[in-house]
Amino acid sequence: MSFNPEALHQKPAAKKNERVNPERLIISVDEYLTPNDGFHYAVGHSIKNPAERVKVRLTTVDERIKDLPRVDADKITKQYRTGDNTRESIADKQKNGIKLIAFDDSIKISAENGVTEYRAHWPTTMSTDPNSEVIFGTAHIRLRESENGSGQAYVEMVKGISVGTAENIDSVLQSALAIKDDQSRARDPFAAIRIIYKDNIVSTTRLYPATEKHAVFDNDMGRNKEINIPVDSDKTIGKLLSGESTGNDFSNKQADTIRAVVAALKGLDLPNFNTDYAANAANIYHGVKGGHLKIEVISFEKLDFGPDSRKTYLKDKEFRPQLKAYDIVSSAEGGKENYHVAGYDQTVVAFQRHPDGEPYVVYASSEAMWPKPAALKDITLEAMAEHIVEVSAEQSFDSSVIDDELNNDEPAL
Incomplete structure (x- = not known):
């Protein structure tokens, strides 16, 4: 293989980012699915696009670590499980009867039978009043x-x-x-x-x-x-x-x-x-x-x-x-x-x-x-x-x- 002086100035090609861009998903909850043997979901429709039926579960620790490889894994674990201000679970939202939720860092997983499935980093209660606008x-x-x-x-x-x-x-x-x-x-x-x-x-x-x-x-x-x-x-x-x-x-x-x-x-x-x-x-x-x-x-x-x-x-x-x-x-x-x-x-x-x-x-x-x-x-x-x-x-x-x-x-x- 011959020497190529031009290659000294070439930078490696950037790796393509295959991660789907996350979004802030605003939903009105119609029902909660909280089985003992699987993921818990909030099921409802997008507030902005009412025709869009959605189901949302929370992102796991391993998924978040994969999403953010530069963030310390212990910090993510504290956010989700062991810290003083951990996120609320889907079951918590169900217990409190929450109808309006903003799911931050929502990533689309699949779309089947007219329902789009997402996983989300953080669920924020928008209001405790179901009649909120x-x-x-x-x-x-x-x-x-x-x-x-x-x-x-x-x-x-x-x-x-x-x-x-x-x-x-x-x-x-x-x-x-x-x-x-x-x-x-x-x-x-x-x-x-x-x-x-x-x-x-x-x-x-x-x-x-x-x-x-x-x-x-x-x-x-x-x-x-x-x-x-x-x-x-x-x-x-x-x-x-x-x-x-x-x-x-x-x-x-x-x-x-x-x-x-x-x-x-x-x-x-x-x-x-x-x-x-x-x-x-x-x-x-x-x-x-x-x-x-x-x-x-x-x-x-x-x-x-x-x-x-x-x-x-x-x-x-x-x-x-x-x-x-x-x-x-x-x-x-x-x-x-x-x-x-x-x-x-x-x-x-x-x-x-x-x-x-x-x-x-x-x-x-x-x-x-x-x-x-x-x-x-x-x-x-x-x-x-x-x-x-x-x-x-x-x-x-x-x-x-x-x-x-x-x-x-x-x-x-």
């Missing part, structure tokens, strides 16, 4: 500790997106900002208005329901106190178009931007503005009216965690990669300082309801085992939107003076 969608899981110990724990769930037009802007905003759902149950809404120039998002601005002060009796203090109550969407839109000041420079600036957008779409005169942002808002007005700028309205619902789940999720965030990933760390210009951006990804949420119908979250996680959330401004939802209706230009529009100051669509974490 489960939703999927693009969302941000906000988990942030605060100095006073209260913390922030909620989910921002995208409920829909529309391209703003002269014909639909009123109905789209009314729907997005509705404080009650179609069954008259309380909801906590807000809208994000994205301004797009030549397929690039140049600004994203949020609009929350306006509030009014109401007097309520404080049982602890023994006297009335004033609290802010959100108003219905008609009142919010009325306050916005009236130019009423919010009393806050930043929210006034956002209101100026949205007022300019709505007025331009509706064919109204240039509105009055409350801040020194007036020139930029006027430019946006002319850009929209002239058909240079495209408008997307994204509707959200804010879902607070329940009190028990709130404590658990705030505590566990740093130890659960699928939660920590929603906090995107970015570097400021020059790399001298980091800042945090809210990440959005495909998310599954289980929630229960208070007696008045208001929802509260008991489970939230990414759908993917290894999520890659993106900033809202980087997520394209064009497939969900209608084509924008162009309007004729009446005044000039200068794209060079679009102000980036409002391009902060995600709250800093």
Whole structure:
């Protein structure tokens, strides 16, 4: 065999990974099979794909060691059998009457007679209430500790997106900002208005329901106190178009931007503005009216965690990669300082309801085992939107003076 100098620089071919990619399988359990002489199974259907019948058993120690050959075998054994916080068994789930389970690291084994069999690393109870509701969608899981110990724990769930037009802007905003759902149950809404120039998002601005002060009796203090109550969407839109000041420079600036957008779409005169942002808002007005700028309205619902789940999720965030990933760390210009951006990804949420119908979250996680959330401004939802209706230009529009100051669509974490 002759010497080949080129072979000195060649790397061995990488071995093909034959392992099936694991997934997070969300199921509603119809029955449990717990024989004395074989594997225990949770049998039911996929929540996301109800037609998919599934049966799931737990991965064995040997299978997990084979899945993760670089992980210490004793660590896996402790997770499954001997540690302080071992996983619950299928029999445990059956004993507790659990109906909703998220099976992490689920691997498909076979599919026969219309039933797909999986084995899973870890079974997480999503809710102990069989009447809990489960939703999927693009969302941000906000988990942030605060100095006073209260913390922030909620989910921002995208409920829909529309391209703003002269014909639909009123109905789209009314729907997005509705404080009650179609069954008259309380909801906590807000809208994000994205301004797009030549397929690039140049600004994203949020609009929350306006509030009014109401007097309520404080049982602890023994006297009335004033609290802010959100108003219905008609009142919010009325306050916005009236130019009423919010009393806050930043929210006034956002209101100026949205007022300019709505007025331009509706064919109204240039509105009055409350801040020194007036020139930029006027430019946006002319850009929209002239058909240079495209408008997307994204509707959200804010879902607070329940009190028990709130404590658990705030505590566990740093130890659960699928939660920590929603906090995107970015570097400021020059790399001298980091800042945090809210990440959005495909998310599954289980929630229960208070007696008045208001929802509260008991489970939230990414759908993917290894999520890659993106900033809202980087997520394209064009497939969900209608084509924008162009309007004729009446005044000039200068794209060079679009102000980036409002391009902060995600709250800093």
